[in-house]
Amino acid sequence: MTQSIVVQVGQCGNQVGCRFWDLALREHASVNKKGIYDEALNSFFRNVDTRGGVDGADVSSGKICSLKARAVLIDMEEGVVNELLQGPLQEVFDTKQLITDVSGSGNNWAVGHNVYGSQYRDQILEKLRKTAEHCDCLQCFFVIHSMGGGTGSGLGTFVLKVLEDDFPEVHRFVTSVYPSAEDDVITSPYNSVLAMKELTEHADCVLPIENQALVDIVNKINQMASSGKLGASMKLSSTVTSGHGGIKTQEKPFDAMNNIVANLLLNLTSSARFEGSLNMDLNEITMNLVPFPRLHYLVSSLTPLYTLADVNVPPRRLDQMFSDAFSKDHQLIRADPKRSLYLACALMVRGNVQVSDLRRNIERLQPSLSFISWNQEGWKTALCSVPPVGHSHSLLAVANNTCVKPTFIELKDRFVKLYRKKAHLHHYLQIDGMEQSCFTEAFNSLTSLIEEYDKLDATKGSLADAPRLSIAV
CATH class of the missing domain: 1.10.287 (Helix Hairpins)
Known part of the structure; x- marks a missing residue:
């Protein structure tokens, strides 16, 4: 079993990361009723149970303190990290794997990249190596950061270069949250463009997420819920939109948005964490979806975005899920992929879905999609038998599409x-x-x-x- 390490940089990176770990623990708990440390947990957690001290020990006491996230937390303002260490997930994070400062980067890419990068390079490398030492077969680094601020954009891309220099054989997936046009950070265009150069040169895959797209999705769900259009088919306790769990019980404005990004990462890594009839190795994403090294920006869409009350999924609703994945309303950037050119597309399905369902829907959708001339059959598919908590099934579509332009x-x-x-x-x-x-x-x-x-x-x-x-x- 391979392992992956999550590197959370800046306020946004750590808030999204907190959501990921919270929901990941819920998923594993729903499947692993006996609380045994297994291969699924081993992919993103290590066991430091004091009774055994080695991976594979029994963790059936129910205390999550024996599990430690394979994570490095970095922020030049200590507020968010301190909240994590005081919240319900405090025991999941290894305090030796944290790097914080008090002054922040002043929304300045150069401060994050040049000043703090130089100042903390040795510490960052030491934390990364320590975390990597606990992995038997390190497959991937996931970097989570934002583009608009100073620490996320500057230090986040500095970390990316460190990973490339010191772990060149390990794939680097980056989840980058892009600011909206109405962003309150006046220098965010500078920070984002400076960061883009580093992402283009040093990442293997980038999953761009637009803040405004997340806002639009959350607003649409809230409007549908309040208008009663969804009727009894919707559960308001959806793990996608619920603000419960994570830092504190009181919901914050960005909680629902952060949950959507966390669910993207959960679905992306589901094959690495659980069994499935058609599992997809994370490295296969770069192999199949990135034909040109610089064009590694992948558009993602998630469906459903709220929890349906019924467990039995009729074929019509299953087909609708596939249709939604290609609609502009479900994209995590403001784009319409059906009007642009596909280089390749991956469909990652979770739950009780059959290979025949996948084939039927690909054949149904293919005529409406424009694929590049030399890759007309550019589909990669994965089936994971374990659905997200609160869902009977879900679909993550990740596409290399010119709609990012x-x-x-x-x-x-x-x-x-x-x-x-x-x-x-x-x-x-x-x-x-x-x-x-x-x-x-x-x-x-x-x-x-x-x-x-x-x-x-x-x-x-x-x-x-x-x-x-x-x-x-």
Whole structure:
């Protein structure tokens, strides 16, 4: 059994990470009734039970203190991490695997990347190595961070480079939360574009999540619930939207949004944690979904986004779940993949769903989707028998699709508006190692990325045009 390590950076990264661990424990508890430390738990948890002190010991006492998350928590403001250590999950986190400061990064990528990166590099590397030493077969690092602030964007991408330098054979999956246009951090376009260059160069896969898309999804669910349109078919205690569990019992504004991102990660890792008739290795995602190394930004959609009251799933509702996964309302970025070009697509299904259901729905949906000319059958599928808690079934669709381009174009435009006025630039240039050329290079990197997507859209990715892009080996 392989193991993965979660690296949570910044306020957003740690809040989303907290949700992931909370919901992951619920899932394992619902399956592992006897509380035995098994291979499923071993994938993301290690057992440090004081009675045995080794992996595989009995943890049937019911105390989660014998389980420690395979996680490294980093934040240059200690508030969120301190809340985690005082909350219901406090015993899950190893206090030796935390790195905090008190002053924060001042919403400045350069402070997070250059100042704190240099200051904490040795500590970060030591924590990562210690965590890796507890793994028999380390398969993947999951980095969770936001793009708009200073610590998440700056130190988060610095950690990514450390991982590439010191663990080059281990895949690097990054979940990046992108700010909305109305973001209250005025410098978020600078931070995001500077971070984008690092993600493009050093990540294996990036799952971009847009704050505004999450807001829209949560608002839509709340409106449907309050209007009664869903009737008795909806449970308000959905693990996707519920704010219970995690840091504190009092719900916070971003709890429902963070839960959606956490559920994305739960579904993405379900095959690594549970048995299934058609399991998907995490490395297979990069192998099958990333034909060009720079174009590794994968669009994700999740369905259902609320819990249905009935357990018996009629075929009509199952088919609707597949249809929803390709609708713009279920995408975790504001995009319509059906109007753009697919390079490849992975469907990760959980619950009592058959291979025949998968095949039937792929055949039904295929004519309405535009796949690149040299990968018309570019589907990767996975079936995990264990559904998320509160659901009878679920589907995560992860697609390499050119519909990410408008998100990048909008980010580029917001960057240009600030940069033309040289607004707030002096806050960055006063940091050692930061020069104006850093902004130019980051801007050019993003522009080049957009142009690569343009080429694919213009030609539908015909084989004649493929040599213009470097193909991943």
